[in-house]
Amino acid sequence: MPDATDAAPEIGYAEALAELESILEEIEDDAVDVDVLAARVKRGAELLRVCRARIMAAKVEVTQIVAELDPGSTDDPDGGSP
Numbered sequence: 001m002p003d004a005t006d007a008a009p010e011i012g013y014a015e016a017l018a019e020l021e022s023i024l025e026e027i028e029d030d031a032v033d034v035d036v037l038a039a040r041v042k043r044g045a046e047l048l049r050v051c052r053a054r055i056m057a058a059k060v061e062v063t064q065i066v067a068e069l070d071p072g073s074t075d076d077p078d079g080g081s082p
Contacts (some may be wrong), residue, residue, distance in 0.1 A: 004042055011047075011050060012054075013050075013051055013054040016047045016050045016051050016054075018048075019043075020044055020047040020048060020051065023040050023041075023043060023044045023047070024044070026040055027040050027041065027044070052054075063067055
């Protein structure tokens, strides 16, 4: 299975989200052509994968930055104490 960012490696999160919203509006229209519908849904799925990948990458990066700022902290609410 290709990496989620392979669908559109040059597209940013905001641009992907805007295109995804546009596609959603388009396919919600009752007048959408069936032949176009499948292509738009496929493109929407690609964009959704891009958005999810960007969110996960940002989450990892933020977690790393926070860990560097406070190396003694953990995800454990009591700071890892037994």
